[in-house]
Amino acid sequence: MSLLEQLFLQAAAEWAVTVIALIVSLVILWIITSVPVWFAAKIITVGKAKFKRALLVTAIGPAIYGVVFFVSTIVLAGIAGPLFIGLAFIFAFIAWIAVFKYGFETGWLRALGIAILATVLFVVIGAIITVALQFAIPDAPQITPIPAFNV
Numbered sequence: 001m002s003l004l005e006q007l008f009l010q011a012a013a014e015w016a017v018t019v020i021a022l023i024v025s026l027v028i029l030w031i032i033t034s035v036p037v038w039f040a041a042k043i044i045t046v047g048k049a050k051f052k053r054a055l056l057v058t059a060i061g062p063a064i065y066g067v068v069f070f071v072s073t074i075v076l077a078g079i080a081g082p083l084f085i086g087l088a089f090i091f092a093f094i095a096w097i098a099v100f101k102y103g104f105e106t107g108w109l110r111a112l113g114i115a116i117l118a119t120v121l122f123v124v125i126g127a128i129i130t131v132a133l134q135f136a137i138p139d140a141p142q143i144t145p146i147p148a149f150n151v
Helices: 005-044 053-079 086-103 110-134
Strands: none
Touching: 005 053, 005 110, 053 086, 086 110
16 A cells, blocks of 8 residues: 555544544534423423423524524615614524424423523533533633633
8 A cells, every 4th residue: 555545544534533523522412402401391391391302402493593593684684784683683583482382382482481491401501510520620621601610
């Protein structure tokens, strides 16, 4: 095998490992972000929510949010100029709540409650992870969006 072939083989192997690590990381992140949504939905729907449904909602929700935000930004910028682009956030948020509404077969207010409670739970879980990491590894870099606590 020539040196060039070895370099190509090594580059392909490194690329494959990177892609596999990315896919595994995204799946783990998807599952982790589904847990607060599931807990929130379980509380708001009085135990009717299933974890598979939470996984589905957390997979579809951001995609719907992104599409609605992108399309409404283009439409609003074309019609009314950049001053009304802030409305795109509102439209996208309503679309995200609609995903919760239809995904968990509930009303608009309960869907909003799921979204709010899931966000609160996500922040609490992030704070717990931050504190646990600071206890376990005091000099570890901050990896969560929660400000560092003095422990």
